[in-house]
Amino acid sequence: MAETDKSNKIKLQTSSLRAYTMLGALVVIWLFFHWQTEAIFLTPRNLSNLMLQTSVTGIIAIGMLMVIVSGNIDLSVGSLLALAGGVAAIVLTKMGYGLVPAILAAVAVGVLIGLFQGFLTAYGNIPAFIVTLGGLLAWRGAIKGISGSETIPIADEGFKAIGQQYIDWRVSSVLAAIAILAVLYFAFRKAKAQKDYDVGESNLGKELLNSMIPIVGIVLFTYVMISYAGIPIPVLIFLAIAFLGFFITNNTTFGRYIYAIGGNAEAARLSGINNKMVVLKVFAILGVFVGIASLINTARVAAATPDAGTLLELDAIAACVIGGTSLMGGRGTVFGACLGALIMASLDNGMSLLNYADYTQELIKGSILVAAVGLDMIGRKS
């Protein structure tokens, strides 16, 4: 018995160890770029920009994480982003409907296509890789078809705000305060539940201490953002979706089922889980997130281009993998996926600041992806 007990401990330690390793890697990357860029990288202006760059990939990575954890994959997100953004632009400019219909149209395109691909995967028994590889080609074709392969410029200020507007320091501070209160509320609730059920795992003091890390994070983040221009709206949307994703994966029965299916589909099915329905929903959720990301992406450049989001699927998958997600399914966290997206964006941002040539950037990013997983494998073995 003692033998098994020991190995359990080691396993638990490695999982939190990995989170710290990733954070450590991020810090090293940041310091390196800060040094190389002669103190430009870690300025409020650049950090704000960095967060903006992270938001689109990050939002998609969160949905992608759920798809991958369920044991599937979605290669179509880049093309779908272009299609959803294009449809929104057409609804807004060519058809002349307002802002809200344009937003709804982008999200609807995302959901419907997510449902369609999820249906073919779950109920049609076609591997997700094939379904979404088809989607990768087909949705790109669709947007080229309906846009005549032309860029659709957008003049609507309300729409552009989704990607370009900052929230001023007053509202930002209020939001930060609400977030801190929420963190404290959850700490109290957890401590109370532990007391009520006599689980005896921890107490209020420990919970409050634990909540100091996110609170410090919120304060620092808000301070840095306010120092430049306030929290960018895309970043706010990204954070909201990150929280939603965290909540779904950690606090809902549905989230637990995603992990169960990815861990052992047959055991999950025999435990009464409707595997097909869960997979369908996971694809639909990713579709919603792609729809939202497409709005940000389109608004940021104030135009819908037919080749928007090219290779985005690979960035999103890479973010998940760097964040410790297993492509076999059953393992991965939203926190890790977000961190992975931030690491990817940091590399892009830093290397652009340093004027690295395109090919150098690609070589380095590719190498780091493989090295990150390689190190993870070595860590898991020992």
Next chain:
Amino acid sequence: MKRLLEMKNITKEFPGVKALDDVNMDLIEGEFHSLVGENGAGKSTLMKVLSGVYPYGEYEGEFFISGDEKRFYTIREAEDAGIAIIFQELSLVKELTVGENIFLGREPSKFGVINWTEIYQKSAELLKELNLDINPRTEVGNLGIGQQQLVEIAKALSQDAKILVLDEPTAALTESEVEILFDILRNLKKRGVGMIYISHKLDEVFEMSDRITVLRDGQTVATHDASELDKDKVIALMVGREVGDIFPETTHEFGKVALEVKNLNAFEAEHPDKKLVDNISFNVRKGEVLGISGLMGAGRSELLTVIFGAWKGKSSGEVFVEGQKVSISSPKDAIAAGIGFVTEDRKRYGLILDQTIMDNSTLAGLKQISGNFLTHRSRELVATKNAMSSLKVKANSPMTVAGTLSGGNQQKVVLGKWLLTNPKVLFLDEPTRGIDVGAKQEIYAEINKLAEEGLAIVMVSSELPEVLGLSDRILVLHEGHLTGEFTKEEATPEKVMAAATGTL
């Protein structure tokens, strides 16, 4: 008599625990030497030292093969030294043919070009030698589990193994396949091959062994000639205490009919003409343990799977729970109707090995424990802890990863998972396969306790003593038909076997 193998003072430590503590064992030419012990006693660890899975330097002590000290750094070196191991889990590639598997990694070739004629000719000769009627060009995946096991042995023979280690080779074999296997092993014995045989099935151990070595908690307890021992003595040595009757005395009071099944039929998914369950009707009352016996392929697991709504092929029939007709088309429906199903093969069908005991325990009853939409960690923890303590799951905490537990504890986690759904009827399929005597006894006691509390239990088992010892009533299936029904008093091993072989 030549000594093939001598292992001296083998000690293998994992962080914080000695898995093997100064173990000694030897093997003589042509000897059948059984290695027995509870799960976790160190049998498999010892064999992993022998076969190079743990390379030299990771263990202490030394071993000699035909008198020469050997230090293996890879599995390949052990194979080259004439050691072949047949593991419990099959290590064949299902997509390759029998011949390809036999010569996998050692294909006869010239300049990297494989000589297929030689592969299939030699394979055919090997299979013939073993009296196996298998075409070497058949894909392994198309063979039954038993035949696959025999192919593994052919593979070992093709390597000219002097020392053959068999780890629970009969777990998935039918009786006739076991006989074929034993004939082959007797033949090998005559050829001078030394065999180390790991098994929980003491009947087999005594049928075949020259000597028996018992391990307990990583130490060699004893090595004796088989003729000096009997089953009770071996069990006593294994558990370190005298074991009385491992089956509890049963005094079940039967209540109303909890489950009634009428005219159940099931067809194979791939071959819709092949009937696997043929018009079976039965019932089970509250507080009753209904045993279902039969040989491999008799349709026992299929019967339970169909009732539970998990069958992938065509099926028909009516199911009543507590007198109410229920329509079950998925496991979800079955759970809602009050049926729980402790499936066979816990690693494949029962557990998510990467996840914690808590995640596994609450999976089937998650919505009952937590609520429909949100999970409730504290309630889950309480439920898991209660299940763990009432089932005596030995683990650090509910957060222990299920895959790190011993077989017996894993089985208890699966049982606990189903009890947390508050079932009215509980199906158990091979509830004690591959777990040690101590854990078996605890599971028997739990089954008995659940029946006393009024749960209706349907238990499928391939172990006849288990069915006879626990059941209030026994149904026997043969090729999908119900061929016998006995009360506890009527049932004898002979009668049940006769019904199971269709000779009643």
